[in-house]
Amino acid sequence: MSILAIFPASEPDLSIPEIVRDYSKISKILEGIGVTFERWDTPAHLSDHSSSGEILSAYAKSVDRIKKENNFQSADVVSLTPDNPEKEAFRGKFLKEHTHTDYEIRFFVDGCGLFYLHVENMIYGVLCEKGDLISVPANTTHWFDMGSKPFFKCIRLFTDPAGWVGHFTGSDISQKFPDYDEYCENIK
Numbered sequence: 023m024s025i026l027a028i029f030p031a032s033e034p035d036l037s038i039p040e041i042v043r044d045y046s047k048i049s050k051i052l053e054g055i056g057v058t059f060e061r062w063d064t065p066a067h068l069s070d071h072s073s074s075g076e077i078l079s080a081y082a083k084s085v086d087r088i089k090k091e092n093n094f095q096s097a098d099v100v101s102l103t104p105d106n107p108e109k110e111a112f113r114g115k116f117l118k119e120h121t122h123t124d125y126e127i128r129f130f131v132d133g134c135g136l137f138y139l140h141v142e143n144m145i146y147g148v149l150c151e152k153g154d155l156i157s158v159p160a161n162t163t164h165w166f167d168m169g170s171k172p173f174f175k176c177i178r179l180f181t182d183p184a185g186w187v188g189h190f191t192g193s194d195i196s197q198k199f200p201d202y203d204e205y206c207e208n209i210k
């Protein structure tokens with residue numbers, strides 16, 4: 023079940039977040055801050071062993087629509103499993119607050135991931151699960167946590183891979199909010 027937890031940015035330790043579990047409500051709240059949140063059905067013929075090509079062709083209709091809407095040039099599939107020896111390095115890459123000059127779009131073919139969006143004086147923690155698509159607009163401050171035992175398979179879309187480089191704000195705000203493991207334990 024996808025979950026949205028909304029915190030005031032100023033008092034992460036003292037505040038009790040507003041929790042939203044209803045998909046259409048999550049989608050509507052995120053739309054208000056310019057973030058797209060959609061749910062796509064899983065094609066019946068996909069399995070855990072499907073190749074990247076099979077995944078992209080299974081979701082071709084939806085991927086093409088998103089590509090046209092945003093002028094994306096390419097799409098790929100990225101995955102990570104808990105037995106990956108470099109999981110800590112991958113996890114650390116986008117764990118601090120940053121922006122991109124391009125949209126960051128993820129569709130969760132499988133698994134989970136936690137996006138935190140920092141918009142004005144609020145923090146939106148979006149736990150994405152299988153079937154969820156989230157798009158973080160260009161220049162929106164955010165961070166991403168895949169947890170200590172990362173498991174996900176995602177479609178990514180790009181206009182230009184260079185636009186997807188992280189520009190770090192230097193803030194330590196991400197350390198003040200529940201990480202993926204704490205979020206799943208306490209909020210889920």
Ligand SMILES: [Fe+2]
Nearest residue numbers: 116122126166
């Ligand atoms: Fe990012």
